[in-house]
Amino acid sequence: MKLGLGCAQLGNLYHEIDDERAHATVDAAWDAGVRLFDTAPHYGLGLSERRLGEALRGRPRDQYTVSTKVGRLLVGDPSYAGGMDTEGFVVPATHRRVWDFSRDGIRRSLEASLARLGLDRIDVALLHDPEQHPEVALRTGFPALAELRAEGVVGAIGAGSKDAAVLTRVVVECTPDVVLVAGRHTLLDQTAEERLLPACKAAGVQVYNAGVFNSGLLALPDPRADLPYEYATAPAALVAKARELAAACDRHGTTLPAAALAFAATDPAVTAVVVGADSPEQVRRNAALAGTPPPASLWPALREAGLL
Template sequence: MRLGLGCAQLGNLYHEIDDDRARATVDAAWDAGVRYFDTAPHYGLGLSERRLGEALRERRRDQYTISTKVGRLLVGDPSYAGGMDTEGFVVPATHRRVWDFSRDGIRRSLEASLARLGLDRVDVALLHDPEEHAEVALRTGFPALAELREEGLVGAIGAGSKDAAILTRLVTECTPDVVMVAGRFTLLEQPALDTLLPTCAAAGVEVVNVGVFNSGLLAVDDPGADLPYEYGAAPAALVAKARAIAGVCDRHGTTLPAAALAFAAGHPAVTAVVVGADSPEQVRRNAALAIAPPPGSLWPALREAGLL
């Protein structure tokens, strides 16, 4: 399994972490062999990109891969009076996120990301959550990314979304190198299996699977109703299903998060699994799980129980 570090938590997702802990989290990932790091301007209003860039500053540039995203411009808020961000990140709301998939917006977004990261190029650039702006994102945003690829400012291009339908459209109507699918091919639910993953496999488009713990519900051995799902409260039915899966995992000598990671990497179109962490301990745990897959008997047992 190619394991990557999702860096939303470096932007203070859900709760605040300090710079030292953010740096230690990236260092722990590096020590565990992780060489793929995913970030975005959205994550902490640029804080994630700044922290990631600083943590990798002394690393050899040819030894790691960074993906970031475009589509949300960060615009300074002149009316800022000390309030906090309202989109899940514990950071001062000094900037506003403005949707912009125009050619100029894409270029400005990447330029700002490169400055925060301290880089002159990124390896992967993705349209971020384009589902509500599909036409302009596909017809204007993607060609703008293609121009940046031709200019050498980005390597691979594509989109990241939890909407499998818009990613399928991108693959069939454009020429992406990669898609990043969030929470749609997990141990809990697999809507991407219907169309997106087969379409990517046929087109030779790489799939990066993220959100494989469904925002937290699959991240612990014994899930409860207090864990998030899709960045909100988990529905009771899904908590019950996660607990049932966890029970089968336990009977087969493994854990829910170990099974979630292994399943997420199991489709041939998936080339990397990216998992977030907000501490070195979480990184080390996830890395250990990734190299200790569940027994093969788990999967038929889950299917027999109607859970997979």
């Protein structure tokens, strides 16, 4: 399994971490063999990109891949009076996010990302949540990325979203190299299996599978009702299903998070599993889980029980 580090937590997702812990988290990922790092301007209003760039500085540039995103421009807020961000990141609201999938907007977004990351090129550039403005994203945003790919400013291009339908449109209607799908090929949600993953296999498009713990509910061996699902309170029915999955995992000598990681990589279209972490300990735990997959007998047992 190829693991990638999801870097939303480096932008203080849900709670604040300091620069030292952010740097140590990236160092732990590197030590575990991770060479794919996924970030975005959205994550902490640029904080994730800045911290990731600082932590990678001095590493051999040809040995790692940085994926970032376009579609949300960060615009300085002249009326800022000390408030905090309201989109899940514990950072001062010094900037506003402005949707912009225009050619100029995408070029400006990548230029700003390069400056924050301290890099001279972006390896993977993704349209971020194109379902918010699908027509302009696909008809204007993607051609703008294709131009930048042709110019050598970026390497691979594509889209990242939790909306499997819009990602399928990107695959079918455009010429992406990669898509990042969040939370749609997991033990609790297999929506991507319906059309997206088959379309990617047919077109030879790589898949980065992210959100494989569904933002928390699958992250612990004993799922609790207070763990989030899709960045919100988990519905009671899904908590109950997660507990059934956990019990089945226990009967087969494994754990729910180990099974969640392993399942995320089962489809041949998936080329990397991207997992977030906010501490070195979480990175090391996830790497250890990835190295100890559950027995093959687990999957037919889950299907027989109607849990997959």
